[in-house]
Amino acid sequence: MSETTLVSREQTQLKLDRRAPIAAKYMAATPYTMADRLDDCVRDFGERTFLTEGDVRYTYAQFNQRANQVARALHEQGVKKGDVVAMAIENRPAFFFAWFGIAKLGAVVAFINTNVAGKPLVHALEVTSASHVIVGEECAERFAQTDGLNTTLTYWHWPDESRPAAAGVLEQFGADLQALAMTEDGAPVPLAWREGVLAGDTAQYIFTSGTTGLPKAAVISHARWLMAGDSMQVLWEITKDDCFYCFLPLYHGAASMSLTATAMAAGARIVVRRKFSRSEFWSDIRAHDITFCQYVGEICRFLLSVPGADNDKDHTLRKMAGTGLTPEIWQQWTGRFGADFQIFEGWGGTESNTNTINLDNRIGSCGRVPYWEKTNLRLVRFDQEKGDYIRDENGFLQLAGVDEPGEAIGMVIQYPGVVAGRFEGYTNVEASEKKLLRNVFQEGDVWWTSGDLLRCDEDGYCWFVDRIGDTFRWKSENVSTMEVSDALGDFNGLDAITVYGVQVPGHGGRAGMAALVMHEDAQFEPKAFWDMAIARLPRYAAPQFVRLMDTPDMTGNYKLRKVDLQKQGYDAAQTSDPLFVRNDKLQTYVPLTANAVEEALRG
Numbered sequence: 001m002s003e004t005t006l007v008s009r010e011q012t013q014l015k016l017d018r019r020a021p022i023a024a025k026y027m028a029a030t031p032y033t034m035a036d037r038l039d040d041c042v043r044d045f046g047e048r049t050f051l052t053e054g055d056v057r058y059t060y061a062q063f064n065q066r067a068n069q070v071a072r073a074l075h076e077q078g079v080k081k082g083d084v085v086a087m088a089i090e091n092r093p094a095f096f097f098a099w100f101g102i103a104k105l106g107a108v109v110a111f112i113n114t115n116v117a118g119k120p121l122v123h124a125l126e127v128t129s130a131s132h133v134i135v136g137e138e139c140a141e142r143f144a145q146t147d148g149l150n151t152t153l154t155y156w157h158w159p160d161e162s163r164p165a166a167a168g169v170l171e172q173f174g175a176d177l178q179a180l181a182m183t184e185d186g187a188p189v190p191l192a193w194r195e196g197v198l199a200g201d202t203a204q205y206i207f208t209s210g211t212t213g214l215p216k217a218a219v220i221s222h223a224r225w226l227m228a229g230d231s232m233q234v235l236w237e238i239t240k241d242d243c244f245y246c247f248l249p250l251y252h253g254a255a256s257m258s259l260t261a262t263a264m265a266a267g268a269r270i271v272v273r274r275k276f277s278r279s280e281f282w283s284d285i286r287a288h289d290i291t292f293c294q295y296v297g298e299i300c301r302f303l304l305s306v307p308g309a310d311n312d313k314d315h316t317l318r319k320m321a322g323t324g325l326t327p328e329i330w331q332q333w334t335g336r337f338g339a340d341f342q343i344f345e346g347w348g349g350t351e352s353n354t355n356t357i358n359l360d361n362r363i364g365s366c367g368r369v370p371y372w373e374k375t376n377l378r379l380v381r382f383d384q385e386k387g388d389y390i391r392d393e394n395g396f397l398q399l400a401g402v403d404e405p406g407e408a409i410g411m412v413i414q415y416p417g418v419v420a421g422r423f424e425g426y427t428n429v430e431a432s433e434k435k436l437l438r439n440v441f442q443e444g445d446v447w448w449t450s451g452d453l454l455r456c457d458e459d460g461y462c463w464f465v466d467r468i469g470d471t472f473r474w475k476s477e478n479v480s481t482m483e484v485s486d487a488l489g490d491f492n493g494l495d496a497i498t499v500y501g502v503q504v505p506g507h508g509g510r511a512g513m514a515a516l517v518m519h520e521d522a523q524f525e526p527k528a529f530w531d532m533a534i535a536r537l538p539r540y541a542a543p544q545f546v547r548l549m550d551t552p553d554m555t556g557n558y559k560l561r562k563v564d565l566q567k568q569g570y571d572a573a574q575t576s577d578p579l580f581v582r583n584d585k586l587q588t589y590v591p592l593t594a595n596a597v598e599e600a601l602r603g
Contacts, residue, residue, distance in 0.1 A: 026420075038064055
């Protein structure tokens with residue numbers, strides 16, 4: 001829609017109301033799971049193509065057979081209902097085969113970030129209580145290099161011809177699960193293997209970064225996954241003729257929940273790619289007649305940076321959903337690639353019990369609340385300087401006014417058996433409790449707290465403002481400052497480290513910056529710091545900038561202060577401290593100049 005044409009509140013609400021019957025369909029006690037959804041897909045869409053990678057295609061029936069084979073192989077290996085099976089596999093068909101094979105057994109899958117190693121990897125296996133682990137060959141060396149890895153767990157590996165591991169590595173991780181599965185029958189598995197598993201039971205764990213510490217494992221029930229797919233199918237108006245482009249990592253909720261669940265709800269196709277490719281994006285769209293893709297704002301920036309071509313508007317892509325698409329990039333995108341895009345910018349999270357979605361193509365908005373009484377979302381006043389809520393004379397929270405930034409919170413629905421609106425939490429009870437606010441507007445009420453600031457205009461459209469706390473997003477990933485500080489805290493000669501995110505013009509999110517204080521007799525070694533950061537952290541989490549300080553900036557109670565550091569960023573005009581920028585081509589940190597920053601970010 002144009003900025004001068006306003007969709008009525010009634011029209012938007014009618015679209016949102018399409019979700020109403022779905023919540024009632026999946027009660028906690030409903031005897032229906034993800035595995036049952038796949039069985040229904042085989043019945044309804046069996047001979048239709050479900051999954052494509054390159055030139056290899058699997059129909060729904062063929063995919064189901066592969067999942068059944070994995071289920072039988074795992075059952076032979078002792079996996080049973082309720083067991084937790086962790087898996088670290090990149091975007092490829094093997095991910096889907098293993099995932100749904102686990103579901104067929106009524107077991108729980110824990111998705112492991114394929115970039116992590118060391119302490120975060122050990123942590124992920126511990127907090128999910130995984131008893132079994134499937135290691136993709138492409139991830140095997142990260143596992144092998146991890147100190148403290150629990151070797152008492154049962155491991156299998158899944159080969160990867162395109163990313164072979166070094167000699168001797170795969171043998172450390174048990175039998176070849178793909179080979180074991182291929183010896184099994186692809187016929188339907190006994191329903192008794194998952195007998196008693198209900199929609200409200202846990203289906204998977206998905207890791208999400210909190211504001212402090214290591215990532216938390218969010219609990220996702222079968223009902224939550226099913227409702228996500230059914231809801232998006234009606235809101236995005238997806239049919240069996242649509243085709244999804246899956247290049248965001250499947251270990252995150254966007255690809256594994258909203259994309260996969262939605263495709264299966266409609267009987268649509270999925271084209272899977274290992275990782276986003278700027279050079280191959282449009283050729284994939286055209287080759288596979290892809291109609292729908294997910295995005296983060298940075299991806300759209302990348303694609304706009306490619307020189308224009310005569311066939312820019314010659315493609316089948318018509319719908320997109322995601323977060324972080326700024327008004328400027330949104331307009332550039334539709335101006336270059338076609339004005340008839342339907343863009344579903346949204347707000348929410350893996351573990352959130354509420355969300356917003358832009359169904360009206362309102363440029364830059366992350367969703368609309370036509371009538372507040374029809375949602376469990378509220379925006380409450382928050383003092384960013386003090387880092388606390390603004391309360392009334394009775395101690396209750398206050399609603400944010402029109403266009404006033406407020407923290408987004410969701411009322412926790414606590415009706416027996418109702419899954420919609422409940423907070424499913426994390427594997428850690430204490431971490432779950434920290435995400436809840438009690439006695440918010442009245443005694444006894446409970447609300448989930450997002451940590452995100454939104455504002456809502458007079459027409460009910462919501463706009464993302466900022467993230468409260470230390471976590472920042474870079475390269476479409478959440479980065480925990482505590483995790484980065486912990487990983488680099490024993491750098492040789494280091495006295496103190498402060499990690500925070502800084503804004504980079506022309507780039508979405510915030511880039512990581514580390515302010516270091518070295519011991520008096522120690523020198524900062526850029527190459528050694530680069531080696532440690534890259535070895536211990538995913539590349540997106542390794543600090544992009546470094547600042548050398550004489551003393552740490554601390555509050556009176558000895559907490560590291562970041563507000564002023566974040567405001568100054570990497571602007572040399574605001575400090576005389578030495579500044580460095582990470583250069584991955586040179587494999588070191590180099591003194592910061594305008595050219596050095598441009599080269600580093602381009603690389």
